[in-house]
Structure formats: C-alpha cells, structure tokens
Amino acid sequence: MHSERTLTLAWLVLLGLTLIGSAAGNASSPGLWVTVAVAAMMAFKGHVVIDHFLELGGAHPAIRRLVRFYATALPVMLILTDLFGPQIARLTTL
Amino acid sequence: MSTATATFSSPPAPVLGRIPGNKAIWVGIYCELTEFALMFIVYFLARAHHPDAFRNGPQQLSTLAGVTNTVIMLTSSYFVARSVMAMRRNARSTCLKWLTAALVVGLGYPVVKFFEVQWNVANGLSGNGEVFQMTYYYLTFNHLVHVCWGLLGLLYVMVRTWVGAYDAKDHAGLEAFASYWHATDLIWLMIFPLFYVLP
Numbered sequence: 001m002h003s004e005r006t007l008t009l010a011w012l013v014l015l016g017l018t019l020i021g022s023a024a025g026n027a028s029s030p031g032l033w034v035t036v037a038v039a040a041m042m043a044f045k046g047h048v049v050i051d052h053f054l055e056l057g058g059a060h061p062a063i064r065r066l067v068r069f070y071a072t073a074l075p076v077m078l079i080l081t082d083l084f085g086p087q088i089a090r091l092t093t094l
Numbered sequence: 095m096s097t098a099t100a101t102f103s104s105p106p107a108p109v110l111g112r113i114p115g116n117k118a119i120w121v122g123i124y125c126e127l128t129e130f131a132l133m134f135i136v137y138f139l140a141r142a143h144h145p146d147a148f149r150n151g152p153q154q155l156s157t158l159a160g161v162t163n164t165v166i167m168l169t170s171s172y173f174v175a176r177s178v179m180a181m182r183r184n185a186r187s188t189c190l191k192w193l194t195a196a197l198v199v200g201l202g203y204p205v206v207k208f209f210e211v212q213w214n215v216a217n218g219l220s221g222n223g224e225v226f227q228m229t230y231y232y233l234t235f236n237h238l239v240h241v242c243w244g245l246l247g248l249l250y251v252m253v254r255t256w257v258g259a260y261d262a263k264d265h266a267g268l269e270a271f272a273s274y275w276h277a278t279d280l281i282w283l284m285i286f287p288l289f290y291v292l293p
Contacts, residue, residue: 004179011172018164018286025291026157030149038292045283053175053276060111063120067280070127074134074284078292081138088142 010052014045035082039075046071115270123277126240130281133233137288144225151226152290154219159210160290163203164282167241170200171279174248174272177255184262186255193252196275200248203241207234230289237285240278247271 021041028034050056050071056064081088113120141148177192214220221231251271254260260268 004176007172007175007179011168014168015165018161018168021287022157022161022164022291025287025293026152028293030293034293038287042284042287046280049171049276049280049283053171053279054273055114058112060113063113066124067127067277070131071280071284077134077138078288081141085142085145088139092139092142 007052010048014048017041017045032079032082035079039078042078043072043075046075115273116266119270119273123274126274126277126281130233130236130284133236134284137229137233140225140229147224147226149293151230152293154217154226155230155290156210156213157290159206159213160286162206163210164286166199166202166206167279167282170196170203171276173199174275178265178269178272181255181260181265181268182262186258186260189260189268190252190255193248193255197245197248197252200241200245204238204245207238233285234289237278237282240281244271244275244278247274 021038025034025038047068050067054067056067173192173196177189177196180186180189180192219227219230221227248271251260251268254267
C-alpha cells in the first residue's frame with residue numbers, strides 16, 4: 001500500500017518525464033543512444049506504473065513477474081531491433 | 095457474517111502473494127497483454143524491415159495529440175488510484191469524486207483521438223498501406239478500443255460505488271477495474287514513444 005503523497009509524486013514524475021522525453025526525442029536525430037535513452041525511459045515509466053499505480057510489489061509472483069517482464073522486454077526488444085535490424089529482417093523474410 | 099462473505103470481503107492486505115482485484119480480471123489483463131505483445135512483435139519486425147519509414151514516421155504525427163493522450167491516461171489512472179485509496183478509508187463520497195474526475199479526464203482520450211485522426215487525414219495519413227501508418231493505426235486503434243471498454247467499466251464501478259456496493263473491507267470489483275485501467279495505461283506508455291517520440 002502506498003501513501004497518497006508517494007502516489008502523487010509518482011504521477012508528477014511520470015508527467016515530467018513524458019514532457020521532457022517527447023521534447024528531447026523530437027529534437028534528436030536517429031541513433032543507437034537515442035534509442036537506448038527512449039527504451040530506458042519506457043522501462044522506468046512502466047515500472048513506476050507497476051509499483052505505484054498497480055501496486056504489484058506485494059502481488060502474487062505470477063502477476064508481478066509477468067507484468068515486470070513485459071515492461072522490461074519491450075524496451076530491450078526495441079534496442080535489439082535497432083542493433084540487429086538487418087539480421088532480423090533477413091531471418092524473417094519469406 | 096457468513097464464512098463465504100468473510101472470505102470474499104477480506105480487505106486487501108499488504109502481504110506477498112495477493113491478487114489485486116480478482117483472478118478473473120487478471121485473466122483478462124493477461125489476454126490484453128498477450129494481444130498487444132503480438133502487435134508489438136509486428137511493430138518490431140516492420141521496423142526491422144523498413145527502418146527509414148519508422149525513422150521518418152514520428153515527424154508525420156501530431157506530437158501534441160500523443161503527449162495530450164499520455165497526460166490524459168496518466169492523470170485518469172492517478173485519479174483511479176486515489177479512488178481506491180479513498181475506498182480503503184471507507185470514504186465512499188471521496189472515492190466517487192475521484193472516479194468522476196477519472197471519467198471526465200478519460201473521456202478526453204477518444205475526443206483527442208477523433209481530432210488527431212481528422213488532423214492525420216488532412217495531412218495525408220489516411221492509412222493508405224504505407225507500413226508506418228498501418229502499424230500506427232493498427233496499434234493505436236486497438237488501444238482506443240481498450241480505453242473505451244475501460245470507460246464503460248469506469249461508469250459501472252461509479253454506479254456500484256454510488257449505490258454503496260463497495261466499502262473498506264469489500265471493494266475487489268473497484269480494485270479489479272483499477273488494475274485493468276492501469277494495465278491499459280501501461281500499454282499506452284509503451285506505444286507512445288514508439289510512434290510519437292523515437293526518431
């Protein structure tokens with residue numbers, strides 16, 4: 001269970017990161033480090049929602065682990081797609 | 095209080111292993127996460143095959159619409175979390191106020207989406223088969239459908255709260271809805287940077 005103050009702080013952090021992230025992303029040129037930064041922010045924001053909104057810290061492991069895996073795997077897949085795009089494309093060409 | 099009532103009306107205790115809401119909603123959330131996982135795989139494969147289309151994609155979209163809908167999802171989710179906190183204190187009237195605020199803010203999502211699509215069509219993003227546009231419409235429209243289900247669920251828990259169906263000891267239904275709404279918020283937080291931010 002979280003206090004109202006902690007929850008409000010989490011919400012403000014999420015709003016701040018959304019505004020800063022979108023402004024920074026739109027001002028950036030494509031590159032691996034930009035992808036890594038965007039992926040890190042995705043993962044961080046996802047885990048803030050999981051811990052403070054969904055309150056999965058004390059939840060059943062089957063729920064907690066799967067949702068945390070989800071918010072970690074997607075950003076990792078994004079980085080892998082940028083790193084190994086041509087290979088992935090070759091492997092998935094019919 | 096009967097044994098059965100006591101079993102189902104236990105307050106959410108802060109212990110390891112509890113299921114937020116109920117098992118049924120988590121079956122639904124697992125289905126939702128799986129459905130979107132498949133769509134994200136489509137996104138990553140499309141991005142691997144057409145990197146230029148995806149690098150130029152975000153410039154074609156309205157960043158303002160994407161940011162506004164992210165703020166809406168986060169704020170509505172926050173209000174729902176506050177409503178659950180209020181119900182834990184047995185403050186039913188306060189809970190209903192938070193839920194009403196969540197609904198008012200949440201209704202902004204389909205409204206912004208409507209104007210975003212108008213803007214898209216006016217700017218040539220009509221879903222004409224171009225890979226970035228198709229992936230964008232495929233994922234974001236599906237998310238819109240989930241938001242609309244959530245808004246209906248929100249109306250339902252508002253009515254249940256209003257008629258006094260929940261209290262501090264028994265509000266699993268409210269918590270189940272909150273879990274669904276937060277999961278839908280989580281998915282949007284994954285979609286948003288992929289289409290609106292990442293160059």
